[in-house]
Amino acid sequence: MTVFTGASPHGQGHETGFAQIVADRxxxxxxxxxxxxxxxxxxxxxxxxxxxxxxxIGGVAATHAAEKIASKxxxxxxxxxxxxxxxxxxxxxxxxxxxxxxxxMTLAEVAGCAYIDATKMPEGMELxxxxxxxxxxxxxxxxxGTHVCVVEVDAETGKVTVVRWVAVDDCGPAVxxxxxxxxxxxGVTHGIGxxxxxxxxxxxxxxLVTGTFMDYALxxxxxxxxxxxxxxxxxxxxxxxxxxxxxxxxxxxxxxxIVNAVIDALRHEGISFIDMPLTPLxxxxxxxxxxxxxxxxxxxxxxxxxxxxxxxxxxxxxxVPEGGAS
Amino acid sequence: xxxxxxxxxxxxxxxxxxxLLEEGGADAKPLAGGHSLLPLMKLRFAAPSLLVDLRNLxxxxxxxxxxxxxxxxAMTRHADLQVRxxxxxxxxxxxxxxxxxxxxxxxxGGSLANGDAAADLPAVLLALDGSVVVRGLNGERExxxxxxxxxxxxxxxxxxxxxxxxxxxxxxxxxYGYEKFNRRSEDWAMVGVCxxxxxxxxxxxxxxxxxxxxxxTPRRASAAEDALRGQPLDDDHIAAAAALAAEGTDPxxxxxxxxxxxxxxxxxxxxxALTTAIAx
Numbered sequence: 376m377t378v379f380t381g382a383s384p385h386g387q388g389h390e391t392g393f394a395q396i397v398a399d400r401x402x403x404x405x406x407x408x409x410x411x412x413x414x415x416x417x418x419x420x421x422x423x424x425x426x427x428x429x430x431x432i433g434g435v436a437a438t439h440a441a442e443k444i445a446s447k448x449x450x451x452x453x454x455x456x457x458x459x460x461x462x463x464x465x466x467x468x469x470x471x472x473x474x475x476x477x478x479x480m481t482l483a484e485v486a487g488c489a490y491i492d493a494t495k496m497p498e499g500m501e502l503x504x505x506x507x508x509x510x511x512x513x514x515x516x517x518x519x520g521t522h523v524c525v526v527e528v529d530a531e532t533g534k535v536t537v538v539r540w541v542a543v544d545d546c547g548p549a550v551x552x553x554x555x556x557x558x559x560x561x562g563v564t565h566g567i568g569x570x571x572x573x574x575x576x577x578x579x580x581x582x583l584v585t586g587t588f589m590d591y592a593l594x595x596x597x598x599x600x601x602x603x604x605x606x607x608x609x610x611x612x613x614x615x616x617x618x619x620x621x622x623x624x625x626x627x628x629x630x631x632x633i634v635n636a637v638i639d640a641l642r643h644e645g646i647s648f649i650d651m652p653l654t655p656l657x658x659x660x661x662x663x664x665x666x667x668x669x670x671x672x673x674x675x676x677x678x679x680x681x682x683x684x685x686x687x688x689x690x691x692x693x694x695v696p697e698g699g700a701s
Numbered sequence: 702x703x704x705x706x707x708x709x710x711x712x713x714x715x716x717x718x719x720x721l722l723e724e725g726g727a728d729a730k731p732l733a734g735g736h737s738l739l740p741l742m743k744l745r746f747a748a749p750s751l752l753v754d755l756r757n758l759x760x761x762x763x764x765x766x767x768x769x770x771x772x773x774x775a776m777t778r779h780a781d782l783q784v785r786x787x788x789x790x791x792x793x794x795x796x797x798x799x800x801x802x803x804x805x806x807x808x809x810g811g812s813l814a815n816g817d818a819a820a821d822l823p824a825v826l827l828a829l830d831g832s833v834v835v836r837g838l839n840g841e842r843e844x845x846x847x848x849x850x851x852x853x854x855x856x857x858x859x860x861x862x863x864x865x866x867x868x869x870x871x872x873x874x875x876x877y878g879y880e881k882f883n884r885r886s887e888d889w890a891m892v893g894v895c896x897x898x899x900x901x902x903x904x905x906x907x908x909x910x911x912x913x914x915x916x917x918t919p920r921r922a923s924a925a926e927d928a929l930r931g932q933p934l935d936d937d938h939i940a941a942a943a944a945l946a947a948e949g950t951d952p953x954x955x956x957x958x959x960x961x962x963x964x965x966x967x968x969x970x971x972x973x974a975l976t977t978a979i980a981x
């Protein structure tokens with residue numbers, strides 16, 4: 376069984392999740408379902424994966440397509456059992472007669488009729504078990520959740536360490552809990568990166584100085600805590616699966632959670648704002664300024680006012696002229 | 702991210718390597734673990750005409766333990782040192798070099814010969830008052846750590862010479878501490894401080910402090926050492942010595958730090974490294 380999708384993933388697990396959904400509706404083992412993506416030559420029209428929409432749109436499209444095929448299967452089985460299609464149900468992986476499950480056909484047997492033996496098909500029915508379906512939702516889905524983090528700020532060096540993370544998200548009925556956790560872990564790590572590490576920096580001469588992953592500080596496993604995740608499951612009214620996206624939940628929640636935690640830790644010093652990323656340098660500069668020393672983080676914007684080697688950049692002035700850009 | 706074209710030869714002995722380097726001329730470079738040189742080549746900051754690979758020189762890998770010293774083969778990997786807790790400070794520093802993948806390939810000889818002031822081992826060698834042995838067409842010579850690091854990525858090892866051995870004293874009776882400050886655990890040190898302390902009773906008999914990335918070469922925090930030597934090892938004296946840790950340094954500004962911030966970090970980390978060394 377093959378599912379073609381235009382919601383091309385780059386590691387989110389569509390191959391697993393879409394296979395589960397389709398297999399459920401056709402009574403087969405998910406392992407026999409191959410999900411093909413990333414080839415506009417073979418797949419249907421699709422806009423890719425973005426906006427936490429793959430399951431809620433691509434997944435729902437696959438669901439509806441599978442349901443249409445299942446409905447066709449029931450008609451074929453009904454024809455062969457001389458029964459009413461309404462009395463055919465999926466039972467233990469077979470399309471069986473309600474009340475007499477010994478009578479029934481497997482999907483493979485149904486496919487045998489649909490592709491090889493037209494005489495066993497209902498009169499006038501198109502051969503084959505294929506369905507292409509384009510799905511346009513009537514409304515967006517609205518996942519929600521709460522993330523709480525604990526950080527430690529080294530008051531001497533300004534370094535921030537994330538020590539605990541608790542996340543409860545609601546993306547509707549869980550198709551695959553492990554994939555959901557993986558999405559949350561990756562999203563939170565992305566958010567931690569934005570809050571504490573990642574930055575594209577050009578020097579005063581316009582040279583990119585964060586051109587490799589040695590300089591553009593993507594967080595690694597060492598920089599993130601063990602995530603404690605849980606979920607509630609509230610169905611979305613927007614689609615038949617009731618599912619909502621989870622891909623960006625962590626990304627959106629993590630960044631403000633960390634920044635708010637750091638500011639909470641520093642509020643007694645009189646600090647209420649620091650630009651992201653909250654690098655050790657910036658946090659230290661904010662602490663120094665709050666203690667009446669130095670010019671604060673903006674006076675030495677990283678990279679922007681890099682002085683020649685050995686020259687002290689303190690006092691080089693704000694990168695944004697006072698009084699604004701008038 | 703693709704290196705310029707170069708020739709490649711595998712040396713089968715140290716003499717073979719010396720001969721290959723001689724034949725290769727001024728732009729020939731020895732290749733040890735390759736975890737400094739190869740990234741530089743991929744960024745085209747370095748473009749050697751010939752790499753002489755030392756990977757097969759098994760005689761250069763391993764540690765010989767003497768009565769009061771260690772002789773470390775130049776091709777000994779960081780991963781070999783990070784498990785040698787009996788070697789004290791150098792093992793503590795090796796544990797914190799980059800990540801395990803780098804430690805599995807990077808070598809002590811390569812790191813020291815590269816002479817990067819941001820690398821972990823140069824300041825450690827300096828604090829230990831160790832030395833390196835180099836060999837070239839004119840024979841073998843020993844260079845004290847204090848004479849090894851001459852400038853930014855520049856050492857007193859002559860072209861055509863190969864670093865073969867690292868010698869460090871065991872320094873029995875010394876406690877040690879190593880404080881490396883960076884944004885991510887795999888990054889270069891923004892500032893690193895290693896401290897060695899020998900005490901008699903509660904008095905400091907000897908102290909050595911090495912500074913990473915506080916100048917274009919590794920440095921000793923001599924003013925801090927002088928302030929603590931012979932003094933009681935209490936909080937006040939440690940703090941007073943640590944306050945002098947950045948004296949005489951010339952820290953370069955970089956993406957993550959201003960010179961002021963680096964001086965501040967050197968003082969904070971010196972206090973912490975000394976405290977760890979004394980508690981040990």
